[in-house]
Amino acid sequence: MDKLIIDGGHPLDGEVWISGAKNSALPILAACLLADGPMTIGNLPHLHDITTMIELLGQMGVAPVVDEKMRLELDASKLTNTLAPYELVKTMRASILVLGPLLARHGEADVSLPGGCAIGTRPVNLHIQGLKQMGADIQVEDGFIRGSVNGRLKGAHILFDTVTVTGTENLLMAATLAEGTTVLENAAREPEVVDLAECLIAMGAQIKGHGTDTITVEGVERLQGCFHDVIADRIEAGTYLVAAAATSGRVRVNKMRAGILDAVLVKLEEAGATVTQGDGWIDVDMQGRRPKAVSIKTAPYPAFPTDMQAQFMALNAVAEGTGTVIETIFENRFMHVQEMLRMGADITVEGNTAIVKGVDQLKAAPVMATDLRASASLVIAAMVAKGETCVDRIYHIDRGYECIEEKLQLLGARIRRVPD
Ligand SMILES: CC(=O)N[C@H]1[C@@H](OP(=O)(O)OP(=O)(O)OC[C@H]2O[C@@H](n3ccc(=O)[nH]c3=O)[C@H](O)[C@@H]2O)O[C@H](CO)[C@@H](O)[C@@H]1O
Numbered sequence: 001m002d003k004l005i006i007d008g009g010h011p012l013d014g015e016v017w018i019s020g021a022k023n024s025a026l027p028i029l030a031a032c033l034l035a036d037g038p039m040t041i042g043n044l045p046h047l048h049d050i051t052t053m054i055e056l057l058g059q060m061g062v063a064p065v066v067d068e069k070m071r072l073e074l075d076a077s078k079l080t081n082t083l084a085p086y087e088l089v090k091t092m093r094a095s096i097l098v099l100g101p102l103l104a105r106h107g108e109a110d111v112s113l114p115g116g117c118a119i120g121t122r123p124v125n126l127h128i129q130g131l132k133q134m135g136a137d138i139q140v141e142d143g144f145i146r147g148s149v150n151g152r153l154k155g156a157h158i159l160f161d162t163v164t165v166t167g168t169e170n171l172l173m174a175a176t177l178a179e180g181t182t183v184l185e186n187a188a189r190e191p192e193v194v195d196l197a198e199c200l201i202a203m204g205a206q207i208k209g210h211g212t213d214t215i216t217v218e219g220v221e222r223l224q225g226c227f228h229d230v231i232a233d234r235i236e237a238g239t240y241l242v243a244a245a246a247t248s249g250r251v252r253v254n255k256m257r258a259g260i261l262d263a264v265l266v267k268l269e270e271a272g273a274t275v276t277q278g279d280g281w282i283d284v285d286m287q288g289r290r291p292k293a294v295s296i297k298t299a300p301y302p303a304f305p306t307d308m309q310a311q312f313m314a315l316n317a318v319a320e321g322t323g324t325v326i327e328t329i330f331e332n333r334f335m336h337v338q339e340m341l342r343m344g345a346d347i348t349v350e351g352n353t354a355i356v357k358g359v360d361q362l363k364a365a366p367v368m369a370t371d372l373r374a375s376a377s378l379v380i381a382a383m384v385a386k387g388e389t390c391v392d393r394i395y396h397i398d399r400g401y402e403c404i405e406e407k408l409q410l411l412g413a414r415i416r417r418v419p420d
């Protein structure tokens with residue numbers, strides 16, 4: 001397993017390009033299963049999760065072709081099977097996103113049930129319940145979700161008990177080819193849901209209300225392929241901006257759409273950073289100052305994202321004062337705390353609340369990544385710690401951060417990858 005070795009104590013300074021969003025790219029890749037013809041997708045990030053989704057589509061008979069502009073062309077009009085095997089699903093939960101499209105376009109699906117993961121149990125009951133409401137016959141047996149549809153799915157009124165991002169995406173994709181009208185209430189409003197909806201509209205889907213909590217879909221009989229560029233990754237951008245603040249540095253992220261990172265930027269300003277924005281860029285400057293601790297509470301978009309919680313924990317760990325971090329989305333998303341304690345952080349966890357008292361100095365220690373954002377938070381902690389930290393099990397980070405060590409090196413970090 002590769003490791004990252006980081007020599008801390010060097011403020012970040014510079015500019016970094018933000019890659020395409022993993023959480024947009026994954027549902028958009030799955031959406032190719034709905035089309036009668038080839039889809040071309042641009043701005044795909046080079047990430048393990050993207051490779052896994054391409055592999056998953058590939059074993060169903062979708063041959064990927066890369067064009068001269070490095071965009072990916074996928075033609076799913078002639079599938080050879082509708083199986084999402086355990087071996088792939090266990091490495092990437094978002095594989096569940098093929099369930100809705102397979103049932104809607106191909107009338108059957110055999111998708112391994114994703115298990116829990118390091119951050120929580122993460123059930124998919126709302127995906128299954130919604131598809132059943134649309135007329136799919138679904139059994140969960142032998143660890144698989146086995147579904148079939150007699151004719152077309154039927155439009156339905158679906159009220160989500162809990163806001164679910166991939167649940168909204170799965171049912172949105174299914175509804176595009178259903179007979180009649182589907183209303184998704186208490187739908188997720190994340191920018192990645194909006195990006196998917198815009199891609200589906202370019203394919204011929206009739207969707208209204210995406211970006212609000214009520215999405216209405218008029219089903220159509222067929223969808224065609226389209227060109228679509230994936231939006232920039234707001235979580236990757238947020239991670240580099242928090243790293244700038246934590247290291248008392250300055251970072252400008254480029255190719256980043258304005259307005260989708262506001263909950264994070266407000267907290268960076270509260271921490272004492274100067275935040276400036278322009279057309280396609282955001283700049284965070286904390287040079288010469290120590291950040292102030294901030295309190296955060298995670299919640300669905302547009303509130304503070306759970307995928308940025310761990311990174312703010314690292315910021316608070318070295319900040320002036322005490323910050324409270326409340327995690328309301330996932331029941332077990334504090335695994336990074338134990339690792340930060342090993343670096344000298346002062347954090348107490350009570351239920352879903354972590355109380356972080358900033359310390360003057362973290363100290364290097366061998367630490368282990370437990371999930372994607374926990375890994376990013378440990379890299380930030382290591383960049384502010386005194387000495388050389390080894391972050392192990394970084395395969396998690398490669399799921400979601402394109403070329404992380406190269407990008408951080410360009411910003412002045414002393415970081416290197418040690419291959420296994
Ligand atoms: C690929 C992708 O886009 N991943 C994102 C997506 O994950 P994902 O879509 O898996 O997360 P959800 O939005 O579904 O989860 C939100 C909450 O709903 C619960 N739930 C969800 C579905 C369900 O059927 N039943 C149920 O109880 C979950 O356990 C969790 O407590 O949104 C999360 C929350 O913003 C982000 O952290 C992930 O980065």
Ligand SMILES: C=C(OP(=O)(O)O)C(=O)O
Pocket residue numbers: 023093094307372373400
């Ligand atoms: C939790 C995340 O991803 P996934 O849903 O793919 O596990 C994440 O991106 O932080």
